[in-house]
Amino acid sequence: xxxxxxxxxxAYVPHFRIxxxxxxxxxxxxxxxxxxxxxxxxxxxxxxxxxxxxxxVEAARNMMKRCDINPKDIGALYVGSESHPYAVKxxxxxxxxxxxxxxxxxxxxxxxxxxxxTAALQTCMGLVGAGMVKxxxxxxxxxxxxxxxxxxxxxxxxxxxxxxIGKEKVIATIDNTYSYxxxxxxxxxxxxxxxxxHGGRFTGEPAxxxxxxxxxxxxxxKTGTEPKDYEYAVFHQPNGKFPTRVARQLGFAEDQMxxxxxxxxxxxxxxxxxxxxxxxxxxxxxxxxxxxxxxxxSGAGSDAFDIRVxxxxxxxxxxxxxxxxxxxxxxxxxxxxxxxxxKGKIVKGRD
Amino acid sequence: xATAPRFWRENPSRxxxxxxxxxxxxxxxxxxxxxxxxxxxKSVGKIEPVRLKGTGTIFSFTEVxxxxxxxxxxxxxxxxxxxxxxxxxxxxxxxxxxxxxxxIGTEVRATxxxxxxxxxxxxxxxxxxxxxxxxxxxxxxxE
Ligand SMILES: [Zn+2]
Numbered sequence: 354x355x356x357x358x359x360x361x362x363x364a365y366v367p368h369f370r371i372x373x374x375x376x377x378x379x380x381x382x383x384x385x386x387x388x389x390x391x392x393x394x395x396x397x398x399x400x401x402x403x404x405x406x407x408x409x410v411e412a413a414r415n416m417m418k419r420c421d422i423n424p425k426d427i428g429a430l431y432v433g434s435e436s437h438p439y440a441v442k443x444x445x446x447x448x449x450x451x452x453x454x455x456x457x458x459x460x461x462x463x464x465x466x467x468x469x470x471t472a473a474l475q476t477c478m479g480l481v482g483a484g485m486v487k488x489x490x491x492x493x494x495x496x497x498x499x500x501x502x503x504x505x506x507x508x509x510x511x512x513x514x515x516x517x518i519g520k521e522k523v524i525a526t527i528d529n530t531y532s533y534x535x536x537x538x539x540x541x542x543x544x545x546x547x548x549x550x551h552g553g554r555f556t557g558e559p560a561x562x563x564x565x566x567x568x569x570x571x572x573x574x575k576t577g578t579e580p581k582d583y584e585y586a587v588f589h590q591p592n593g594k595f596p597t598r599v600a601r602q603l604g605f606a607e608d609q610m611x612x613x614x615x616x617x618x619x620x621x622x623x624x625x626x627x628x629x630x631x632x633x634x635x636x637x638x639x640x641x642x643x644x645x646x647x648x649x650x651s652g653a654g655s656d657a658f659d660i661r662v663x664x665x666x667x668x669x670x671x672x673x674x675x676x677x678x679x680x681x682x683x684x685x686x687x688x689x690x691x692x693x694x695x696k697g698k699i700v701k702g703r704d
Numbered sequence: 705x706a707t708a709p710r711f712w713r714e715n716p717s718r719x720x721x722x723x724x725x726x727x728x729x730x731x732x733x734x735x736x737x738x739x740x741x742x743x744x745x746k747s748v749g750k751i752e753p754v755r756l757k758g759t760g761t762i763f764s765f766t767e768v769x770x771x772x773x774x775x776x777x778x779x780x781x782x783x784x785x786x787x788x789x790x791x792x793x794x795x796x797x798x799x800x801x802x803x804x805x806x807x808i809g810t811e812v813r814a815t816x817x818x819x820x821x822x823x824x825x826x827x828x829x830x831x832x833x834x835x836x837x838x839x840x841x842x843x844x845x846x847e
Contacts, residue, residue: 368800368839400800401777402817406830410816438828447830451719451816453755683839685800694777 357482358526358663360422360519363415363674364632365408365494366512366619369398370684371692373507379689380502387507392593396510396620398687399496401695403511404438408625409494410451412515415674416490417452420517427454427517428486431476432462433469433493434513434624435542435549448492458486466540467589468650469493470514470624475530475656477518488519495623500548501698508592510620514628524666525635525644529659531571533564540651551651560653561595562602568647568655569603576659580604584642587613587630589649591621605645612637613646618681631660633677638662718831721756721814723792732756732790758814758832760788767803774820786812786834797833811837 372395377384388394399408409432417424432444445460463469463476470493477489494513499505518527539560542549552560565588573579580586586605588596593616600610613630615622622629627648634644644660693699714735716722723734727750728743734756740747765784768775775781775797782798784806798806799817812834819829 400817402799402819402833404818404828406828407815407817410830414816447719450715453720697777 355482356520356523356526357478357518358520358523359516359635359660360488360522360524361416361420361517361669362514362632362635363412363417363419364512364514364629364677364680365411365415366622366629366680367397367399367403367408368685369400369687369692369695370395370619371398371687371689375689375692376507384507390594391508392597392617393508393620394617395684395686396508397512397622397684398692398695399511401697403496405432405434405436405494405496405513406438406444406447408496408511408513409434409444409448409492409515412494412513413448413452413490413492416515416517418674419670420522422488422517422519424452424454425457427452427488427490428458429477429480429489430454430458430460431473431489431491433465433471433473433491434462434495435464435466435469436496436498436623437462437464440544445492448490452490454490465654466650466652467495467591467623467626468648468654468656470628471646471648471656471658472650474516474518474527474658475532477516478527478530481518481520488517491516491518493624493626493628495625497621497623498548498696501693503548505549505551508616508621510622511625512619512622512629513625514632516628522665523663524669525638525660525662527658527660529572529576531568531575531657532654533567533571533657534654535564537564537651537653539653557595560651561589561591561649562599564653564655565589565599565647565649566602568649568657569599569645572645572647572657572659578659580606580609580645582643583609583645585612585634585638586610586645587627587634588647589655590614590616590626590630593617615677615681629677635662636671636676636678638666640664640666719816721758721794721832722753723756723790725752725754725790726750727752732788732792734788734792734794754790756788756790756792758788760786760812762798762806762808762810762812763787763793764808765798765803765806772820782806784812784834799833799835800839801836805836805838813837
């Protein structure tokens with residue numbers, strides 16, 4: 354799309370992990386088998402002083418470290434999440450201040466379950482493409498919650514990634530995007546409620562699979578491409594099973610999606626999932642490589658992207674900020690009691 | 705008890721470690737002040753705001769077992785005096801590690817975390833804390 358693309362990117366995942374085995378022990382469930390079924394061996398857990406704001410700031414700062422643009426040239430910043438710490442008071446205001454982009458820019462928080470980060474990406478593409486702003490920042494980040502004992506508790510985790518969108522020194526052009534949206538009540542959280550609810554079996558076929566496949570097929574049609582035209586593919590990953598199956602349905606081979614599949618070690622980072630997978634791919638992609646990405650958000654919809662790595666990648670300061678491999682290295686494992694305390698699942702006598 | 709307006713006024717320095725350099729003695733300080741604590745009157749007109757890089761080493765640290773209510777969920781927690789690369793000394797919490805992982809001279813970098821919340825419906829305050837570099841990827845410097 355007229356040269357608009359990714360100028361820089363940065364990622365962040367909290368330091369702590371818990372295993373499905375340790376969660377299962379508390380609820381009398383075979384957590385090991387649960388983890389195996391979900392293809393999740395551990396999930397990330399935010400520290401008590403972390404939230405979507407601090408995760409977004411860390412990701413955005415890593416993004417700024419990799420490039421030498423003036424933060425004052427950033428004209429727009431959007432944070433997509435379903436766990437904004439404030440119901441009213443945008444996460445983006447603090448992120449903009451923390452990367453010294455404030456005050457001359459427009460900021461808003463976006464929400465579309467797990468695809469709010471890619472919705473932010475599309476919004477930035479439009480603004481930059483129209484020439485309204487020189488640079489725009491899209492962040493996808495979450496500290497998602499599953500109710501104690503609920504199936505979601507084995508996967509819901511935390512993390513996020515940030516992308517700087519522009520027209521100059523682009524390391525990867527976003528050549529096309531396609532979205533598919535319907536009214537599907539597969540997963541929701543009512544205003545003021547702490548934990549989300551989901552439609553059980555309803556979350557698979559008519560929700561995730563229908564929308565990701567339709568999004569992917571729509572992009573193939575729009576671009577006249579097929580799976581073999583892409584070196585990498587990344588899909589929304591609520592567990593390891595869904596993206597693996599959807600990749601097969603769309604005709605991708607396992608080695609095309611291996612790099613972007615992070616859910617086995619960090620769990621489901623919701624709005625952070627496709628952005629983090631894309632960051633892992635950009636960590637190793639070479640000029641000319643083509644990336645196929647499809648995000649999914651309950652409610653429901655999908656955003657698909659056709660991304661091509663440019664020659665600029667060879668000159669890009671990739672190692673000026675930690676790569677996904679480095680970010681995920683040396684985690685600290687928590688027991689369930691500490692995890693429950695960290696996630697605020699313990700009701701204290703007073704507040 | 706810190707109030708929202710006081711916190712708000714200090715946000716730029718708290719988020720981005722904006723301190724100052726005294727162009728009379730050449731020293732860096734944090735937080736920002738109007739005159740240099742060393743040169744005093746001689747520093748008037750020679751104070752320059754400077755964004756500190758946030759990397760440094762632990763000068764001294766302690767493990768707090770009975771501390772502020774805000775930090776109850778993290779007890780015991782670690783507070784350190786960090787000597788930044790520019791020379792300024794700054795006190796802050798060291799996170800995502802145990803006291804046994806730290807010693808005098810341990811390299812740390814600044815990050816942004818929640819400092820406190822004014823109850824469950826009040827303002828959330830954010831600011832710098834420190835993470836040991838050995839915890840994960842070394843923070844690269846922008847130079
Ligand atoms: Zn002085």
